[in-house]
Amino acid sequence: MELSDIQVTTLDGTTTTFGALTAGKVALVVNVASRCGLAPQYEQLEALQRQYADRGFTVIGFPSNQFLQELGSSESIAEYCSTTWGVTFPMTEKVKVNGKKAHPLYQQLTTVPDGDGKAGKVSWNFEKFLIHPDGRVKRFRPRTKPDAPEILAAIEDWTVSNHA
Numbered sequence: 001m002e003l004s005d006i007q008v009t010t011l012d013g014t015t016t017t018f019g020a021l022t023a024g025k026v027a028l029v030v031n032v033a034s035r036c037g038l039a040p041q042y043e044q045l046e047a048l049q050r051q052y053a054d055r056g057f058t059v060i061g062f063p064s065n066q067f068l069q070e071l072g073s074s075e076s077i078a079e080y081c082s083t084t085w086g087v088t089f090p091m092t093e094k095v096k097v098n099g100k101k102a103h104p105l106y107q108q109l110t111t112v113p114d115g116d117g118k119a120g121k122v123s124w125n126f127e128k129f130l131i132h133p134d135g136r137v138k139r140f141r142p143r144t145k146p147d148a149p150e151i152l153a154a155i156e157d158w159t160v161s162n163h164a
Helices: 018-022 041-055 074-085 104-109 149-162
Strands: 007-009 015-017 026-032 057-063 128-131 137-140
Touching: 007 018, 015 018, 018 057, 026 041, 026 104, 026 149, 041 057, 041 074, 041 149, 128 149, 137 149
Parallel strands: 026 057
Antiparallel strands: 007 015, 026 128, 128 137
């Protein structure tokens, strides 16, 4: 199955596909959690959204309680992200990112190796997958900040090539 065909449900309960959500854009998919020590990355993710949105880029947050650090309801997640971090990028309902019940998108993304050549399960909240509309994927581990040089370089390269 193509990544673009995978069904997702947004935080407000709307069912769509990953392709419709990304609309041909370069997407940074991140499993997020409101009560994680890495939650300040929301600020950097939103800054990327604002900086690159008009160049064919979007962040998509996938809340997950798999590491027991996410709020209970979609409403509380939406409120927290909006009021605490000013999040405007799309978010999905809570998903599992590892195991037999992992969301289909994550079942495919976890086969992609990171910069050290390691594929496999998501290690923690805020793991990042940069996805080009042509299907190329780059994986960045949780402690790699959204504004790290290697992520910015990939966004710059892919959004420029996407809109050339």
